[in-house]
Amino acid sequence: MTESSRQTVFISHANPADNDAAGWLAAKLSALGYSVWIDVKKFRGGETIWRTIEPVLRVECRALILVLSKSTFGQDGQLRIGVEREMELGLTLERDYPKFVLPWIIDDLPLKDLPIQVHGRMSVPERRWSVALIRILDYLDSVGVRPGNNNEAETQVLQGLLLPDDIGVTHSTIRYDINRVECLKLPETLFSVADDCSISSELVSGLAYAGRRFSFHALKGSPRLFGQDMPIVHSLSDALSRGIEQYPLSPLETRRLVVELIRKSLHTQLRQRGLIELQRPKKASIFFFNRDTVPNGKVLIKLPENSKRSYRNVWGIHKNLYWHLGFEFSIGYADGFYVTLTPHILFTKDALLEPLDPDSIRDRRLQHKKRRSIAKLWFNDKWRGFYYTLLSFWKEEAGEIWFEFEGNSPLVLSGELSHLQVPVKHQRLKNLQPDDHVDDEEDDEEE
Numbered sequence: 001m002t003e004s005s006r007q008t009v010f011i012s013h014a015n016p017a018d019n020d021a022a023g024w025l026a027a028k029l030s031a032l033g034y035s036v037w038i039d040v041k042k043f044r045g046g047e048t049i050w051r052t053i054e055p056v057l058r059v060e061c062r063a064l065i066l067v068l069s070k071s072t073f074g075q076d077g078q079l080r081i082g083v084e085r086e087m088e089l090g091l092t093l094e095r096d097y098p099k100f101v102l103p104w105i106i107d108d109l110p111l112k113d114l115p116i117q118v119h120g121r122m123s124v125p126e127r128r129w130s131v132a133l134i135r136i137l138d139y140l141d142s143v144g145v146r147p148g149n150n151n152e153a154e155t156q157v158l159q160g161l162l163l164p165d166d167i168g169v170t171h172s173t174i175r176y177d178i179n180r181v182e183c184l185k186l187p188e189t190l191f192s193v194a195d196d197c198s199i200s201s202e203l204v205s206g207l208a209y210a211g212r213r214f215s216f217h218a219l220k221g222s223p224r225l226f227g228q229d230m231p232i233v234h235s236l237s238d239a240l241s242r243g244i245e246q247y248p249l250s251p252l253e254t255r256r257l258v259v260e261l262i263r264k265s266l267h268t269q270l271r272q273r274g275l276i277e278l279q280r281p282k283k284a285s286i287f288f289f290n291r292d293t294v295p296n297g298k299v300l301i302k303l304p305e306n307s308k309r310s311y312r313n314v315w316g317i318h319k320n321l322y323w324h325l326g327f328e329f330s331i332g333y334a335d336g337f338y339v340t341l342t343p344h345i346l347f348t349k350d351a352l353l354e355p356l357d358p359d360s361i362r363d364r365r366l367q368h369k370k371r372r373s374i375a376k377l378w379f380n381d382k383w384r385g386f387y388y389t390l391l392s393f394w395k396e397e398a399g400e401i402w403f404e405f406e407g408n409s410p411l412v413l414s415g416e417l418s419h420l421q422v423p424v425k426h427q428r429l430k431n432l433q434p435d436d437h438v439d440d441e442e443d444d445e446e447e
Helices: 019-031 049-060 081-093 129-142 150-161 236-242 251-272 362-375 383-392 440-446
Strands: 008-014 035-038 061-067 101-105 167-169 173-177 180-185 189-194 212-215 230-236 276-280 283-288 298-301 308-311 317-318 321-333 336-347 400-405 409-414 421-422 426-428
Touching: 008 019, 008 049, 019 035, 019 061, 049 081, 061 129, 061 276, 081 101, 101 129, 129 189, 129 236, 189 236, 212 251, 230 236, 236 251, 236 298, 251 276, 251 283, 251 321, 251 336, 251 400, 276 383, 283 336, 298 383, 308 383, 321 383, 336 383, 409 421
Parallel strands: 008 035, 008 061, 061 101
Antiparallel strands: 167 426, 173 421, 180 336, 180 409, 189 212, 189 230, 276 283, 283 321, 298 308, 317 321, 321 336, 400 409
């Protein structure tokens, strides 16, 4: 079975001690469309459990959520045998499927008491289940596990089977930000010239498509600049839907061309705004803030859930080194174009130009240690603030990011992160009050 076809999430936990948390997570993931496997869903006693679990892990699963608590360990301080077997097999599978195991710590279990096999790896030490869900969704996305259809029947079975009678899953939601911004509007026109033209490379595509180079700019100038023939005008919407038959150029090739032109426009504007480009061999460039870009190192931002504005640093000093916030940008297409933002932390000695390591991920252990000192975990909320710091610096007053072109309509990106509304609220039913409840304690006191 290929990695892309392994889409099941296995939830390993101490049974029945941690059924509440594991069952809640299974029901949530199932409601969101993920394929979930959890042992209490499958067994009613009398089965040889491990004989059934092992092929599921080896063949169907791409991720193992290891639910850890003080209950996961026996009186001798050792992992319960079932959890240990599942963890060991999951760690073995990591040889072929990186990041196969993600520990989720659901109580105040000290990190020093974690099983030695998972020390030092990415984990979710989070007792707030709703926050843990967001981090687990990030993890599943990073390993290529995607939700399918919402299986309502399966979700109801999970909720009824796994959750005690006094546990309720409400319909409340919270905002879950995705690290990308959508393209709201494309330029109306595409211009093409012969491959042998003498037009500046900043204005036209770096690659030739069917012997032509393309641009969002209306190309003007002396005829000798244009090589074999003069520029030709194309409708961009028509080219994306039907291609350009005269060359020919297919719709797929047109999308690739537009991705390149959006990337070129984005890089040009970031340089104009003063961000420093770190070019990396065979990797996307990183654009980072420095002392010239933002002299005081602070950008005023507003998070969607807050009414107040606050300042966030984009560079600073840490242990005699300057750290810098940087971003890698990748353009994608799925029912529309979008830009994915990947944050990086770079280090310099002078707060200006030269990163200490030109390849920011070459020495992974050193870079990871430095990054953790700035933003403790990649899932930390501080990283989310960094995304909004970039967008606040970048977008116009109207809240959008505009790219202007000579003789053409603009390219417009959203100034906000894409987001989902994720069901997360979890309460005990005895703590919930009906909608028509009236608290009349004050009336009693007045009498």
